[in-house]
Amino acid sequence: MTKSSPERPLSPHLQVYRWPVTMLTSITHRFTGIGLGLGFLLLACWLVALSLGEGPYEAVQAFHRSFIGRFLLLGFSWAVIFHLFNGIRHLFWDAGMGFEKETADRTGWVVLALSVVVTLALWWIAYPMGGL
């Protein structure tokens, strides 16, 4: 067997392939899904604290106002919104709609942009409400 020369073209591979936006949204859907599973712990803590009384509730609220708390909530809210929008995109695909390459690329960019814009808009509304 002769050694292959380095000039020969490489087969498409994750590390050499220029990512189309559909690949990016696909793996982001999976990551946000996993993240939402972990993020559900935040909701569980909030609900349990609210059910237990004012002390636990205030403690959880204080954590939400901390730097780490805000960071986690920001990530969680973006993950919810991205997974929701991209999930709707997936449901259209399942119904056989929007699966053409150009359409799938366009809706991919729309979902990414919209998820960021909507997340920031919601935080912009919520921020003055609760000192979050």
Added chain:
Amino acid sequence: MKTATKKQRGLGAAKQGVHHFWAQRMTAVALVPLVLWFIYSIMQVVGAPYLVALDYMKEPHRVVLMVLLIWASMSHLRIGLSEVVEDYVPDHGMNAAAKMLVTFFCALIGVTCLYAILRIAFVA
């Protein structure tokens, strides 16, 4: 196999092969309005004092919708995480263990949230 070959031949598949696929789509469709409602609702109580948040979450229709949200979310999460395990954990033993862990995690979080919701509704 439950049925003798001569009896089952020609009857086709049991139509159970797409169970997870279908369940994932059903919970997804249910979660679209539920999550939109949840985002709207949570925006109403951001940073709210204890009693305000408690009264808000006690409201009967919110209790019902929260139970549905948690139920649908945990069913959806269980299938989704199991799919991830199926893709990335090739070893049979590890695969089974990881799927069990996924199921236990979803059940634990789900039941904890449901307990809290019911406590908010009837006790707190």
